[in-house]
Amino acid sequence: MYPKIFKSKVVDVNFGSNVKYVEPVNLYGCTIGDDVFIGPFVEIQKSVTIGSRTKVQSHTFICELVTIGNDTFVGHGVMFINDLFSNGGPAGGDQTQWKKTRIGNRVSIGSNATVLPVNICDNVVIGAGAVVTKDISIPGTYAGNPAKKIK
Numbered sequence: 001m002y003p004k005i006f007k008s009k010v011v012d013v014n015f016g017s018n019v020k021y022v023e024p025v026n027l028y029g030c031t032i033g034d035d036v037f038i039g040p041f042v043e044i045q046k047s048v049t050i051g052s053r054t055k056v057q058s059h060t061f062i063c064e065l066v067t068i069g070n071d072t073f074v075g076h077g078v079m080f081i082n083d084l085f086s087n088g089g090p091a092g093g094d095q096t097q098w099k100k101t102r103i104g105n106r107v108s109i110g111s112n113a114t115v116l117p118v119n120i121c122d123n124v125v126i127g128a129g130a131v132v133t134k135d136i137s138i139p140g141t142y143a144g145n146p147a148k149k150i151k
Helices: none
Strands: 025-028 042-044 066-068 101-103 124-126 140-143
Parallel strands (some): 025 042, 066 101
């Protein structure tokens, strides 16, 4: 008996000009701006928008309902979350429980950060390994678990 094999795919993506991505990737139902770079082993789900001149490094997962601004850097292994387990477990197919995330322009998110459904303003640095649990409305550098302003 052989397992069912699913191959990486790029389906129904609205690409801007001069986009580069390194396979394997899963990109579907998303919008990618001009001059974006996407590294290997990245998944970007439907209803995601990536702004122009943004870089998304390898092993990053960007779930539905995330918007990322222009000139932003997303480090290796960054995880975006849209389900807060508000009923004590995964929402599963109940998308009404999923929440939106908005990342501003000129934001840098360090490797292995986790970003819950939040709004992050422009000109923010998120340290490597940080866990962003609340909105960030003041530019600066944030780190830790939970992420707090450090400078």
